Amino acid sequence: MPPLRTMLASGLALLLALLPAGTAWAEDLCAPSPEEAAVRFVQWSGGAEARRTAELIEPRSLAPFKQRLAQLMDARYSPDSEAFRERLLGPGWTAQRMAAATDKELVGQFLAGGQALRRDWKISGVRAIDSQRGLLDGREVTVSYQVESPTLGSSTQKRTFTAHPSPGNKCWLVQMPTESRVRLDEIAQALKASRPQVDIARAGPARADWLVAPASYTPKPGMKELAHRGEAGSSSSPAWVDMGAALLTAKDLVGARAAWDCEASFAGPEDPAIWLTLSADGSNALTEWTRSHHGATLAMVVNGQVAVIARVAGVLGSKLQMCLPGASLEQAQALANDLMGTPR
Numbered sequence: 001m002p003p004l005r006t007m008l009a010s011g012l013a014l015l016l017a018l019l020p021a022g023t024a025w026a027e028d029l030c031a032p033s034p035e036e037a038a039v040r041f042v043q044w045s046g047g048a049e050a051r052r053t054a055e056l057i058e059p060r061s062l063a064p065f066k067q068r069l070a071q072l073m074d075a076r077y078s079p080d081s082e083a084f085r086e087r088l089l090g091p092g093w094t095a096q097r098m099a100a101a102t103d104k105e106l107v108g109q110f111l112a113g114g115q116a117l118r119r120d121w122k123i124s125g126v127r128a129i130d131s132q133r134g135l136l137d138g139r140e141v142t143v144s145y146q147v148e149s150p151t152l153g154s155s156t157q158k159r160t161f162t163a164h165p166s167p168g169n170k171c172w173l174v175q176m177p178t179e180s181r182v183r184l185d186e187i188a189q190a191l192k193a194s195r196p197q198v199d200i201a202r203a204g205p206a207r208a209d210w211l212v213a214p215a216s217y218t219p220k221p222g223m224k225e226l227a228h229r230g231e232a233g234s235s236s237s238p239a240w241v242d243m244g245a246a247l248l249t250a251k252d253l254v255g256a257r258a259a260w261d262c263e264a265s266f267a268g269p270e271d272p273a274i275w276l277t278l279s280a281d282g283s284n285a286l287t288e289w290t291r292s293h294h295g296a297t298l299a300m301v302v303n304g305q306v307a308v309i310a311r312v313a314g315v316l317g318s319k320l321q322m323c324l325p326g327a328s329l330e331q332a333q334a335l336a337n338d339l340m341g342t343p344r
Contacts, residue, residue: 029055030171034139034163035128037172042143042159045111046123054108058164061176064268066103068184069110070186071269073098076329077260078191088113111180122148129158138164139172181267188270192261199255199277204341206250208303212286212320213246215239215309216300228298229325239306241299247289252282256339258332262323274339276320284319288312290316304334 005158031037031054037056044053054062071077073085075095085093089109098106123145130142143158162175216223216239223240255277278286290298290312300308300322307322324332337344 005275013187031056031173032171034141034161034174034210035173037125037130037163037174038159038161039128040141041161041174042123042126042145042273046126046145046147051108051112053111054104057107057173058166058173058175059103061255062107065176065181065333066106066185067269068267069106070098071260072184072187079144079196080191080194084187084191105260119182120150126149127342134162136164138162139180176267195259196310197257198242199257199275200336200340200342202254202340203343206253206339206341208250208335209301210250210253210303210339211243211246211301212240212248213301214293215297216241217309219299225304226301226304228309237254239299239309241301241306243301246284247285247298250276250339252279252285253277254279255341256336258329258336260323260329271325272327272329274322274332274336276322276339278318278320286316286320290314297325 041056042316043057044294046052055063070221073081073089073095075082078084082095085098088112089098093109101109126143126145127146128141130140132140134140139162140160141163142158144156144158146154147157148154159177159179161177164173164267165171166173208310214223217237219225220240222244223242225238226241228237230240253276257275257277258272259275260270260272261275293312294314296313297309298311299306300320305325307324324335
């Protein structure tokens, strides 16, 4: 009978042989220090292990990034969204697979796809050159590394990461790097350029009340207190509106178009907005008023509830944007149809 040590070694070898290709021990993913987490991120992102970088990202910053990424690849975002998804993730990534993917799976595939577009890059000499105390228990770590490319030549680059200890303080994880969030913003702008700029035209009387009027964040004589539509339609701080001095009403609207177009907080998906086109008379009235009331406050009211309130920072013209925080795109489209009197 073989010695116990030989049997254990053979059993371990068999177990390793049965593991799928690319499988790593959990300990391999655990960065014991903030500097190691930042260095690994750069090392992995520059090679065949780019997909694994998602394992180094904090869940609280990974989740909103995944939501924004999924939104950009949704066919309702842009006519080019599906082609972008196939080009970056691969033809096997259908809308259904994308919806079922975990945060790490989708973001990891995105990061791997980005590396595939830079396959001629070579990263070397990765090292942490600075580590400073950040907010709360965080650390700000700067990493230096060499990049070589046949097209761009050789250069020394630096990246700064914010790292925090994971629950239990066993490992360190980094926040989603700023460069990755900026990349999504660039992709979003490129996709929006392919959107058809076609408004829903006036088809009949509006089925929703809409107006723009002088307003205030604090009580003022002659102004009516109204609820202010908050996240997901909830009521936030009230606003006061001069309902008897409306500058515009629904009759001044000649076109409307709904799309995901408002920046959301925490780098998450965009909120839907309705772009409103004013008639010539409505546009002239708004231009004249805002030209002579710089710094004043205007509110956009829908069905007796303040949808938007803001200070006038410049002269407004023929287009207005109405953001709808927390609403679905379908709800925004339905409201656009109601404002234009489009048959349901």
